Amino acid sequence: MRRRLIRTVTRIAAILLALAAGAALAIALTRVVSVAREIRVQSTVDEVQHSDVIVVLGAAEYQGKPSPVLEARLNHALFLYRQEWAPRILTTGGAGGDPTFTEGEVGRAYLSSRGIPSEAILTETEGSSTVESTVAAAEIMRRMNLQSCIVVSDGYHIYRVKKMLESEGIKVYGSPRPAQPQETWREQWRYFRQAIAYGLWRIGIAV
Secondary structure, eight states: OHHHHHHHHHHHHHHHHHHHHHHHHHHHHHHHHHHHHHHHHHTTOOOOOOOSEEEEOOOOEETTEEOHHHHHHHHHHHHHHHTTSOSOEEEOOOOTTOSSOOHHHHHHHHHHHTTOOGGGEEEOOOOSSHHHHHHHHHHHHHHTTOOEEEEESOHHHHHHHHHHHHTTTOEEEEOOOOOOOOOSHHHHHHHHHHHHHHHHHHTTOOO
16 A cells, blocks of 8 residues: 555656656747747847947858858958947957967958058957857957947847847947848758857856
8 A cells, every 4th residue: 555655656746747847848948939039130130339349250261261251240340340330340269170270360360451450450369169259358348448349240149149248248239240131941040049059158058
């Protein structure tokens, strides 16, 4: 009798735990979907305002040459700089497996070759991820007493970078690089993936 009671209680406890886990998973998934929608909206909004610096998020470079994605981000930063939205540009990004060049340095060279004065270009070259580059960029801004920035990246990337910089006490405006909107499953996955990465960052897991 006692053993039967113990088995019954154990089964009920297992069922309750499974239900609780299922409910928690459903809540988490709902939150991820909600954030993905917010990311999608943010990806189409240009919030450009006069700021202390334009922060360009790094992307791939090929033997010292910016990839098409990085070049598009740098060109957008150039446009904003020439429109006098900010007096400085901060390029970011580490080596990414390249033993010779970093994304930040490649960005700096690209901007310099297009007439941007060296004193107007700041560089972060250590970050191996969005989180690391964002933290390093915020530290550079603090050291120079820069309190506001325009973030330039691909649209799906803006939301998470904004949140991370805002958590460092910085006023942030998003300005996605120009791109044709694509209603494809790959684009939708980018929003979803960024929502997951944002959620992990919120609980202290950097990706």
